[in-house]
Amino acid sequence: MRRREFIKLFGGTVTAWPLPAYAQQPSQARRIGVLMNVAADDRQGQRGIAAFLGTLQSLGWNDGRNAQIDIRWGANDLDLQRKHATELAAFAPEIILASGTISVNAVRHVSRTLPIVFVRVADPVGAGFMSSLARPGGNITGFMLFEYSLSAKWLELLKQVAPSVTRAVVIRDPGNPAGIAMFAVIQAMSRLLGIEVIPVSDSDAGEIERAIADFARSPNGGLIATATATSSPHHDLIVKLAAQYKLPAVYADRLNGGLVCYGPDRVDPFRLAAGYVDRILKGEKPADLPVQAPTKYELVINLRTAKSLGIALPPALLAQAGEVIE
Numbered sequence: 001m002r003r004r005e006f007i008k009l010f011g012g013t014v015t016a017w018p019l020p021a022y023a024q025q026p027s028q029a030r031r032i033g034v035l036m037n038v039a040a041d042d043r044q045g046q047r048g049i050a051a052f053l054g055t056l057q058s059l060g061w062n063d064g065r066n067a068q069i070d071i072r073w074g075a076n077d078l079d080l081q082r083k084h085a086t087e088l089a090a091f092a093p094e095i096i097l098a099s100g101t102i103s104v105n106a107v108r109h110v111s112r113t114l115p116i117v118f119v120r121v122a123d124p125v126g127a128g129f130m131s132s133l134a135r136p137g138g139n140i141t142g143f144m145l146f147e148y149s150l151s152a153k154w155l156e157l158l159k160q161v162a163p164s165v166t167r168a169v170v171i172r173d174p175g176n177p178a179g180i181a182m183f184a185v186i187q188a189m190s191r192l193l194g195i196e197v198i199p200v201s202d203s204d205a206g207e208i209e210r211a212i213a214d215f216a217r218s219p220n221g222g223l224i225a226t227a228t229a230t231s232s233p234h235h236d237l238i239v240k241l242a243a244q245y246k247l248p249a250v251y252a253d254r255l256n257g258g259l260v261c262y263g264p265d266r267v268d269p270f271r272l273a274a275g276y277v278d279r280i281l282k283g284e285k286p287a288d289l290p291v292q293a294p295t296k297y298e299l300v301i302n303l304r305t306a307k308s309l310g311i312a313l314p315p316a317l318l319a320q321a322g323e324v325i326e
Contacts, residue, residue, distance in 0.1 A: 029068040030061070030281055033088035035081065035107060037100030037120070037229045040073040044232070044253065045099070048119070048270040052097065055274035061281070074103060076229040081106040089114065095280050097273055100229055101127050101178065104140065115286050117276045118142030119269040120229075122178035124291055133291040141276065141286040143269035144293045145178070145227065150263070151185040154250045157260050158222045159193050160317050161306075162248035165222040168195050169215045169247075171202045171238060173228035182226045197224075202231035209241065216245035227252035227263060246309055254298060259305045264294035298322050 034052070038045040049071065053063065061067040070091055072084035085106035088096060095115040098104045104118050104127070121127065122145045130136040133144075158165055170186055173179035183199055190197045200211040202225075215221055223242050225231060231238070232253075239257045242249040251258040253266065276289055302325040306313050318324055 029064075029066055031068045031070070031091055031093040032056075032061075032277060032281075033091065033093040033096040034069065034071040035084055035088060035096060035098045035103040036071070036073045037076055037081065037098075037103045038073065038232050039075040042073075042232050044266050045073070047267050048099065051267045052270040052274050055271045056277065059274065059278045061278065074100075074106070076100075076102070076232070078102060078106075082109055085110050095277055097277060098142075101176070102229075104129060108140075113139055115280055116140045116142070117273050117280070117286070119273050120145045120266075122146065122148065122227075123181065126177065126181075130291070133293075135287070136289070136291060137287045139286050141289045141291055143272050144291060146264050146294055148178075148181045148185050151182040151226065152189040153262060154224045154226070154252065155186050155189045155193060155195065155197075157262055157317075158224060158248060158250045159195065160314060161250070161260055162222055162311060164220050165248065166195055166220040167198065167215070167218065168222045168224055169198050169200055169212060170224045170226065171200050171208065171231060172226040173203065173230045174199065174201050175203075176228050176230070179226065179228045179230075182228075186224065186226075195222075202226075202228060202234060205234055205237055208234055208237060212241045212245060212247070216247060221245075221247055223247045223249035225249065225251045225253070225255075243305070243308065248309060248311060254300055257302065257305055258300070259302055259309065259311070261298070261300040261302075263298065265296040265298055268296050269294065300325065 036045050063069045070088055072088060074081035074084055081102050089110040096107050098107050098116050098118045100120045104116060107116055119142055124130055129140045130138055158168060170183055172183050186197055201207055225238050235255050239255050248259055250260045252263045254261045299321045300323045301321045
């Protein structure tokens, strides 16, 4: 999807605002690169970009007037990410917004000095982007996806929703350090709750289907879908399989038809990142801007899905939900 087509798609929220009188001419535009780690048709990715562009406009940065914004979609493909990072660097941007760990690594591969503001990175210190969250000290800063300890909450929620569960299939990315860390936290919690956890790679649709079909042959099973970019293309499939095999499920992302979805607000970091981009373009340095953890979390419960699974949800859990879909 081309940038201008995308902006036109969201024209009701992004292009309707008045342009400030002090807007510069295109020849004076400040160049901003964006490297996304998902495909261009990813729903959450589209919402994030719309929020980023909209917030930039509210701060006075208008694409085609005083800003030139180049967007590339990496589809969680390492080679494609590096190709796009090279393209963006060739445009000589003043700053790049990078979504996800592999996007940040791709940009670092082509430049160690280009300012980067990231979103959706789970462990920036562990990834080697900086030694301190409070004082990044280099050319990279941004907004964390969440702390790994959150992963334990998914298993706790699954046990609350379906107390009879003794086994859980965990869909995660085994090639991503974040995927490995999230599963490790879930494993540790599983020992306390007496639940056997079985990992399944989220990169191949066929493997997901075969693994869940095999898992569902035994009773008292549940499902957890963790938060990794490789699972995004398979979200609808995972929800469909959970319904088909009558598996109570907890999802890190908000998914249509998902029984329980719990995780950080995925759009808000893009708005916050636009604020950091604005501050850096006005002279502040990434080294002086602390990395921030999410402060907004969403618990969404789907009563229609619960009814189809024959699950009576605890009133205490329903009371905690930010949204209940009936």
